[in-house]
Amino acid sequence: MSDVTLQNFEADVIEMSRQVPVLVDFWAPWCGPCRTLGPMLEKLEAESGGKWKLAKVNVDENQELAAHFGVRSIPHVVAIADGQAVDQFVGVLPESGLREFLDRLTPNPGEQALHEARELVAAGDAEGARAAFQAALAFDPGADDARLAYTSFLLDHNEVEAAEAEFARLSPRAPQEEGYAAVQTQLEALRNVDDLPDAAALIARVQANPADLGAKLDLANALIARREYEPALEQLLEIVRRDRGFEEDIGRKTMLSVFDLLAGRPDVVSRWRRQLSAALN
Numbered sequence: 001m002s003d004v005t006l007q008n009f010e011a012d013v014i015e016m017s018r019q020v021p022v023l024v025d026f027w028a029p030w031c032g033p034c035r036t037l038g039p040m041l042e043k044l045e046a047e048s049g050g051k052w053k054l055a056k057v058n059v060d061e062n063q064e065l066a067a068h069f070g071v072r073s074i075p076h077v078v079a080i081a082d083g084q085a086v087d088q089f090v091g092v093l094p095e096s097g098l099r100e101f102l103d104r105l106t107p108n109p110g111e112q113a114l115h116e117a118r119e120l121v122a123a124g125d126a127e128g129a130r131a132a133f134q135a136a137l138a139f140d141p142g143a144d145d146a147r148l149a150y151t152s153f154l155l156d157h158n159e160v161e162a163a164e165a166e167f168a169r170l171s172p173r174a175p176q177e178e179g180y181a182a183v184q185t186q187l188e189a190l191r192n193v194d195d196l197p198d199a200a201a202l203i204a205r206v207q208a209n210p211a212d213l214g215a216k217l218d219l220a221n222a223l224i225a226r227r228e229y230e231p232a233l234e235q236l237l238e239i240v241r242r243d244r245g246f247e248e249d250i251g252r253k254t255m256l257s258v259f260d261l262l263a264g265r266p267d268v269v270s271r272w273r274r275q276l277s278a279a280l281n
Helices: 009-018 032-048 063-068 095-105 109-123 126-139 144-156 160-168 180-195 199-208 213-225 229-242 250-261 266-280
Strands: 022-027 053-058 076-081 084-090
Touching: 009 022, 009 053, 009 076, 022 032, 032 053, 032 095, 076 095, 084 095, 109 126, 109 144, 126 144, 144 160, 144 180, 160 180, 180 213, 180 250, 199 213, 213 229, 213 250, 229 250, 229 266, 250 266
Parallel strands: 022 053
Antiparallel strands: 022 076, 076 084
16 A cells, blocks of 8 residues: 555556556545545455555645546545556445455456467467466366367367367357357367368369359368368358258358458458348348
8 A cells, every 4th residue: 555646646556557456545534434445445455465556645635636536525446557547436335345346457367367368379379378278267167268269279279179178168158158159160160171072072063063052061161170261251152142041041150150260350351241241132
């Protein structure tokens, strides 16, 4: 806990908040509710083990700071993270309410590990990302978002058996997670690719009989397994155009899953979405 003035606000609040969140408690010695809230905040800060810091601002002595944050009634608590005000409350919350407020402010270790894993994937550090994904799941084995991300990572590295094992551990709620359908589509394509005819043979079948929608679907799945997403979309779109009801609308549904796989290429997704919309109307 630190007493903050205009002179040290930049260092003790703004710069510190780039390392851990900072709760700024605007108070005054004459304020009865402040004398209730202050000790609770100090207790929770001590329990946090450094996950966040408490900064106290005496409004009588720092009216410029109070005015800057629009403080009209005290106690008034402002949460600062990465140099920005991200949340606040006025008055005294019960300890349970304070804990809920802090839970929103401080990510749990599993969430932090998942964030690190995604950054390492983007940086091309596969082994570092693998360790971070595993750490995220060790902290929270029920985190479907982390398990889906790890399954996708494994698929990207052609570790199909390991990906299947992770996918099987997802909870019944997992289909509601963003990206579930994309991972499922990619997994099924890789799982079945060994049972499909050679891609060249499938292309020959499609060219010999453009109405053979089963061949088009097999070719699309083979192309998805090889991450040749645009040629796969071409086959799927033709299925939609020829028979919307084929295998319970499999062409459109699989296209939507491929759009998720192409989330990093919004221009490509936009172009194919327009073509799908035209085919449906």
